[in-house]
Amino acid sequence: MAGQLRVYRRRIASVKATKQITRAQELIATARIVKAQQKVAASTPYAEEITRAVSAVASRSNASHALTTEREPKAGTRPKAAVLVVTSDRGFCGGYNTNVLREAEQLMQLLREQGKEPVRYVVGRKGVSYNSFRERSMAGTWVGFSDNPAYTDARAVADEVIEAFLAEDGIDEIHLVSTRFISMLSQQPTTVRILPLAYEETTEPPAGGVFPLYEFEPSPERVLDALLPQYVRARIYNALLQSAASEHAARRRAMKSATDNAGDLIDNLTRLANAARQADITQEISEIVGGANALADANVGSD
Helix, strand or coil: HHHHHHHHHHHHHHHHHHHHHHHHHHHHHHHHHHHHHHHHHHHHHHHHHHHHHHHHHHHCCCCCCCCCCCCCCCCCCCCCEEEEECCCCCCCCHHHHHHHHHHHHHHHHHHHCCCCCEEEECCCHHHHHHHCCCCCCCCCCEECCCCCHHHEEEEEEHHHHHHHHHHHCCEEEEEEEEEEEEECCCCCEEEEEEEECCCCCCCCCCCCCCCCCCCCCHHHHHHHHHHHHHHHHHHHHHHHHHHHHHHHHHHHHHCCCCHHHHHHHHHHHHHHEEEHHHHHHHHHHHHHHHHHHHHHHHHHHHH
16 A cells, blocks of 8 residues: 555656646746737738738739739649648647648648649648658748747748749649637638639629729839739738747647646545555554554463
């Protein structure tokens, strides 16, 4: 029994140490998510408005631009579609990475069924490790900033995929798979095609209201040359910020659950340790009483 009690005490000490770590991770994630939410709120209006502006230029003019025009694949080749997947650099965030990687796998399967060749671009060590373990090629990788991305990080990512898009034998489409921050309790993996810019004729007013009347100087093509790189960078930057906020929220939720589970386990182990200790005490009392009785019987016999 004494040995069993020592085992329980060691396990309680180990779980308490784990609980301290998970509690600290929960508090850190809680503190960081506020700043992440503020950055999302600050970047979203710009991303939405520049998307409206680019959509207005593309739909209200006859301009033909490489970033808005569907490409005809060369004979005997399949169109290439870039899939930019945003994951985290660290774990301890529940199903955050699993969900976004599953979304990316579904997208790539759909692209293959459409006769296109997916080309992977991955942000975050978890996504890089996931593909490296399966020996899958990646055209571009970026790590080290998933929980606190800066605009320079988004620009580096955007410029590389744009360069690949504009290359002679480069990619024909750019798809972005990231996680949209809805609330502290809800984060949703999303897929969006960034390029070529997709727009369609409709009688319904666009989101955000009717497009204003634009005058293009010096020409719609020159305006698109200036706007489209900014559009791609803004969309990717907003996606990185949304994913960072989602990562912190998922980590906070996962660490809170781990802390609660550790507390429940400590309570259960404490009850078992108390029962083992009580059994040890009962056994010691029984041994003492038994020894005293035996001694008393021996004394009576000697008399």
